Amino acid sequence: MSQRRKQYPFDQIEAKWQAHWETSGTFRTLNPGEPGFDPARPKYYVLDMFPYPSGAGLHVGHVEGYTATDIVARHRRKLGYNVLHPMGWDAFGLPAEQYAIRTGQHPRTTTEGNTARFREQLKRIGFSYDWSREIDTTDPGYFRWTQWIFLQLYGSYFDTEANAARPVHELTARRRAGHPGESEADLRAWVDARRLAYIAEAPVNWCPRLGTVLANEEVKDGVSEVGGFAVERRPMRQWMLRITDYAERLADELEDLDWPDGIKALQRNWIGRSEGASVRFALEGHPATIEVFTTRPDTLFGATYMVLAPEHPLVEEITGPAKRAAVEEYRERVASKPDLERIDLSREKSGVSTGARAINPVNGEAIPVWIADYVLMSYGTGAIMAVPAHDERDFEFARAFGLPVRQVVQPAGEEPGGNACFVGEGVNVRSGFLDGMPTPEAKEAVTLWLEERGLGARAVKYKLRDWLFSRQRYWGEPFPIVWDGERHEGLPESELPLLPPDLDDFRPTGEGEPPLARVKDWVQLPDGRRRETNTMPQWAGSCWYYLRFCDSGNGDRFVSEEAERYWMGGERSGGVDLYVGGTEHAVLHLLYARFWHKVLFDLGFVGTREPFQRLINQGLVLGADNQKMSKSRGNVVNPDDVVAAFGADSLRLYEMFMGPLEQGKPWSERGVEGVYRFLGRVWRLAMEPEGEEHWAISARLGDVEPSPALLRVLHETIRKVGEDTESLFFNTAIAQMMIFVNAMTGERIRPVRVLTSFLHVLNPYAPHLSEELNARLHTAFPGLSGAELAYAPWPEWDEAVLAVSEVEIVVQINGKLRDRIRLPAGSPEAAVLERVRASEKIGAALSGRAPRKVVFVPDRLVNLVVGGEKA
RNA sequence: GCCGGCGUGGCGGAACGGUAGACGCAACGGACUUAAAAUCCGUUGAGGGCAACCUCGUGCGGGUUCGAAUCCCGCCGCCGGUACCA
Numbered sequence: 001m002s003q004r005r006k007q008y009p010f011d012q013i014e015a016k017w018q019a020h021w022e023t024s025g026t027f028r029t030l031n032p033g034e035p036g037f038d039p040a041r042p043k044y045y046v047l048d049m050f051p052y053p054s055g056a057g058l059h060v061g062h063v064e065g066y067t068a069t070d071i072v073a074r075h076r077r078k079l080g081y082n083v084l085h086p087m088g089w090d091a092f093g094l095p096a097e098q099y100a101i102r103t104g105q106h107p108r109t110t111t112e113g114n115t116a117r118f119r120e121q122l123k124r125i126g127f128s129y130d131w132s133r134e135i136d137t138t139d140p141g142y143f144r145w146t147q148w149i150f151l152q153l154y155g156s157y158f159d160t161e162a163n164a165a166r167p168v169h170e171l172t173a174r175r176r177a178g179h180p181g182e183s184e185a186d187l188r189a190w191v192d193a194r195r196l197a198y199i200a201e202a203p204v205n206w207c208p209r210l211g212t213v214l215a216n217e218e219v220k221d222g223v224s225e226v227g228g229f230a231v232e233r234r235p236m237r238q239w240m241l242r243i244t245d246y247a248e249r250l251a252d253e254l255e256d257l258d259w260p261d262g263i264k265a266l267q268r269n270w271i272g273r274s275e276g277a278s279v280r281f282a283l284e285g286h287p288a289t290i291e292v293f294t295t296r297p298d299t300l301f302g303a304t305y306m307v308l309a310p311e312h313p314l315v316e317e318i319t320g321p322a323k324r325a326a327v328e329e330y331r332e333r334v335a336s337k338p339d340l341e342r343i344d345l346s347r348e349k350s351g352v353s354t355g356a357r358a359i360n361p362v363n364g365e366a367i368p369v370w371i372a373d374y375v376l377m378s379y380g381t382g383a384i385m386a387v388p389a390h391d392e393r394d395f396e397f398a399r400a401f402g403l404p405v406r407q408v409v410q411p412a413g414e415e416p417g418g419n420a421c422f423v424g425e426g427v428n429v430r431s432g433f434l435d436g437m438p439t440p441e442a443k444e445a446v447t448l449w450l451e452e453r454g455l456g457a458r459a460v461k462y463k464l465r466d467w468l469f470s471r472q473r474y475w476g477e478p479f480p481i482v483w484d485g486e487r488h489e490g491l492p493e494s495e496l497p498l499l500p501p502d503l504d505d506f507r508p509t510g511e512g513e514p515p516l517a518r519v520k521d522w523v524q525l526p527d528g529r530r531r532e533t534n535t536m537p538q539w540a541g542s543c544w545y546y547l548r549f550c551d552s553g554n555g556d557r558f559v560s561e562e563a564e565r566y567w568m569g570g571e572r573s574g575g576v577d578l579y580v581g582g583t584e585h586a587v588l589h590l591l592y593a594r595f596w597h598k599v600l601f602d603l604g605f606v607g608t609r610e611p612f613q614r615l616i617n618q619g620l621v622l623g624a625d626n627q628k629m630s631k632s633r634g635n636v637v638n639p640d641d642v643v644a645a646f647g648a649d650s651l652r653l654y655e656m657f658m659g660p661l662e663q664g665k666p667w668s669e670r671g672v673e674g675v676y677r678f679l680g681r682v683w684r685l686a687m688e689p690e691g692e693e694h695w696a697i698s699a700r701l702g703d704v705e706p707s708p709a710l711l712r713v714l715h716e717t718i719r720k721v722g723e724d725t726e727s728l729f730f731n732t733a734i735a736q737m738m739i740f741v742n743a744m745t746g747e748r749i750r751p752v753r754v755l756t757s758f759l760h761v762l763n764p765y766a767p768h769l770s771e772e773l774n775a776r777l778h779t780a781f782p783g784l785s786g787a788e789l790a791y792a793p794w795p796e797w798d799e800a801v802l803a804v805s806e807v808e809i810v811v812q813i814n815g816k817l818r819d820r821i822r823l824p825a826g827s828p829e830a831a832v833l834e835r836v837r838a839s840e841k842i843g844a845a846l847s848g849r850a851p852r853k854v855v856f857v858p859d860r861l862v863n864l865v866v867g868g869e870k871a
Numbered sequence: 872g873c874c875g876g877c878g879u880g881g882c883g884g885a886a887c888g889g890u891a892g893a894c895g896c897a898a899c900g901g902a903c904u905u906a907a908a909a910u911c912c913g914u915u916g917a918g919g920g921c922a923a924c925c926u927c928g929u930g931c932g933g934g935u936u937c938g939a940a941u942c943c944c945g946c947c948g949c950c951g952g953u954a955c956c957a
Binding site: 462808 | 908909938953957
């Protein structure tokens, strides 16, 4: 293909227009208050998930989502919206730091090189970003505000009455008033334990290979998501964010969002709300009680033993002397067991008896208390009542240790008995006052019974855990926190940004001490206080970047109130109008960002409850072999190569033509050539070759009246592409453009006005080619078109032009197609039926039978229903 | 296991419950060319017929409907998420 003449000179055209957009600031977006800003226009904020600028460069998967949003942004500009369409870099992250550890090259150097390459690649595809708003999470001018938001979290607590965050000083004042005698130190400790950002000594996911702790979300199947290294649990002092307080709102407020059901389900699942009851069991001969959470209080009569998590604080107290040694041994074994093993052996139940016995509150029965690692300290109360007849895990455990199984719920219409496990709903038996009740009723009844006696209450639990927020890394935001002995406090705002010290050895210490701890003169303050040496996780910067884009140059505030109100307010409940990105962020990024946003909302810093009103997940772009693209498979497509061979417009168009945006689909080199040829056909509608190198305005172009048929195709194209673009059905929009071009190609003399109208429609999709052709036509036919398309109004279509005089009506017999007849549009039923009766085919097919019923759909079809066999 | 999504020609994919297969790719035929490429014009779900046409066809089995790729029930297969969450 190298020697072949190009379909059109895309290389010159694309470079020319990209330079033009850059030098004339075409896509610079004004903020309210700036000269020239037009407040009368509606706003539209269309956002991509900004990339981590990896060393591998831009991926065709990035290009898919970015092209989609770019088409929407360009379309909206032509519809008269003020469009915010920004781009930036989520540039803190492990790869740059790992590279630094290996080579000694500072992560900043690596990061700068990578971002420069990404920026260059994106510009070569012609995305209409407002580059003046570009942000970089590693820029002190940016992370200053990430640190500032952390201080807001640190300075707040969750007020359960208001179901919202409030400043911590309010809590302090209230506590002081209520507990006048309390010492300052105790008061402080009490308040500190309630901050949204707090310190906890908790079992964490420690990854020795990476030398850092990881969030639950960063651990998959017992190994780190990055690198796949073994992760073990060990107790460490860490910063945590109290996201669990927001579990209810994060789940409930998902409802009104215009997000794919699958993503909502994923988040709901992650938050994991369960409704049930908490029940308190007394202990035989011991003052303590065991509280459990259950979703099946109706099975309480079937509880035959209890299980505490091995780490449960009560274990120590209640274990009988005879069992002490075994319990100790078991607890140690579990504690040292790496997570990987704990998962591998998941189906093998293990545990030991404590010797203690608990009293079942409903029947006074004494049942043994065990410890077992299938009960997790981190969920519910860390203790369960075991009902082997109606819970599979309990059933397995009971079988392994010979514990009794007592059926108390029977499936409707079956006899009681049997030693199997039944987890469904049914009717209670052997359950005292619950006997005969169907499951839902029994749940209600027993909960009420427990509540009346102060033995339990209805309860809601969430799977969601608090967010482990500190990392033992160099390449992240330092915490704006200083320690005075055991006391911590936030830095004053005036000291932000807190910059990390420069370093030449980036290795973690291996024992949980972060690299920053090595820089003594940074850590140690003159007054004896010490800086926090952990850094924030990579998620921090992406939790609020969409806000910064509204006002990225602001040096006084994270975003001005005016800019936030304008760009984030608006349609329905507000926020980003369209957010496009991959499913890999369905739970982590999207949940964290929603959490921060809600805190900022509670504190009055933003005006919307949710950040992202409408979310779309683009599907995976697979290799030509239908497998995920990967170096090892050798099926990776580099966007640069595609741009070099076929041009940016072809790359854009192909990625949109492959199939529905949200669906995964394989790459096809042939497919790229197909759209490349299509763009060549568009070019040749207006241009013809002149000599070896040049192109001239085509002699077949003229300022002539289009035929009604051609005009109809044009208007249909304007209508369909407009509608499909709005619905993000880009593949069918492009198909319609192809239909138009096929029609136009057949015209002997091509009406130039029809062509210029079409170029508006093509413009969001293939901006370079359309601008170039329009500019050339503008020169050749002055007065017929504006000089530039980017902001020129989207053309209008006319219903009258679309109207057809004659329609084809389908004639069916019993739903089967038998004939088609042509009739004037809008023909009444009687006229249509007359023609149907005249049809030979229909007469033959009816063979004398009379229609029992006639279904008539105007301008579409007639269905004759005839009785069974023959009349 | 559970939760989501998807099964339509040789391939990517179109089809408000109303003509299944738009558009593109591939393939085949023709025009142009000394020739090829490029381009332009056709054909192309399967089976049958010289033909006009006929029959069958949207993973499988049922159902609702005048009419189902589309809605409902039950399976099968693939992809993604999740996993002792009481």
